[in-house]
Amino acid sequence: MAEFIRIYEENPNPKEIERVVKVLKRGGLIIYPTDTVYGLGCDITNLKALERIARIKQIKLEKANFSFICHDLSNLSDYVKQIDTSVFKVLKRALPGPYTFILPGSKNLPNPFKKRKTVGIRVPANNIALDIVKKLGNPIISTSIHDEDTVIEYTTDPELILEKWDNLVDLVIDGGYGDNEPSTVIDLSEGEPVIVRQGKGSLEIF
Template sequence: MPAEFLKIHPQTPEPRKIQQVINILRDGGIVIYPTDTVYAMGCDIHNARAVERLARIKGIKPQKNDFSFICFDLSHIADYARVSNNAFKLMKRLLPGPFTFVLEASNRVPKVLANRKTVGIRIPDHPITRQIVYELDHPIITTSIKDEDDFMEYPTDPEIIFERFQHQVDIVIDGGFGGLIPSTVIDATNDDFEVIREGAGEFTI
């Protein structure tokens, strides 16, 4: 059965449609959604089968993944990662925004991901994504969608994304065209704050 293609207003997401996405996530579904950078796919962080399914779509083992967690705000972060005072101040200044912070994982990271020593944390500045996480009341696993095209690394058109993934995921959200540049990744496991990947976010200490 092909995925549903669901158009959601990018600035004022319709509550009924957001609830539809929440229901799919709670049932173990995989969702494709826009962020403040590129389109991504994800699932409920607490659903082990969904995480394993997401890993299969990416062609990797769950324990070897590079998935990040999307949180609604900073209040969720301490549940899954150890954050120094300096890192917290930096995150407070830059988030929500196009950044991924790599932090030392806490022992509350779900068991399916328990072998990981670090975890990436995202708080995208995008109403659809944040409303989904807010209504779900806990983070979702996220991974960027990459294109096999050498010309364009990240697909931007939700209709093209739907054509490619309609038989692998449960719902594709059309929140308008996505971006071409992924998030800036910052290693915040210590207070040196090294940029691992240059991306959409401009980083200065």
């Protein structure tokens, strides 16, 4: 049975954030709100937790296209190779916001991702997600929670999310209704932007 806690995005309660971080630190999986769709996440440094998510998503961990949710751009250098000034300016303009940027991965990526040439970085404009990552001290992995129903591509109601994921995750955050439009994915790994998926984020950041 998953814990179910209500956290308010305008002013997240530090005690509730602490509860979430404790779950993450002991290898738990959480479902949490972002500025787009609800995400399924775990501590990026916990291999067992990463493997659990890969099993749920029925993919090999090494091949998983998980995004890294970061608190801001300051810890980018831990996971991303040196990027040029023009790319950094785009990131500064767009983040926090509803974008996933694919960037060249560094040699410091966590073990399962060591062989990856690129990494997806998110800094969502959502105080709950940002506070969790800040308190945890390192990124969390993020993957969206697809619904089998093709009409509702993403589940937006936290209570319905709890019903569906109760036995699979350790904690579900009710941060209000989620969006059903995913982030815009932009590949900047080669310098020139390539739009991989047009989602919620505007393309007027270039």
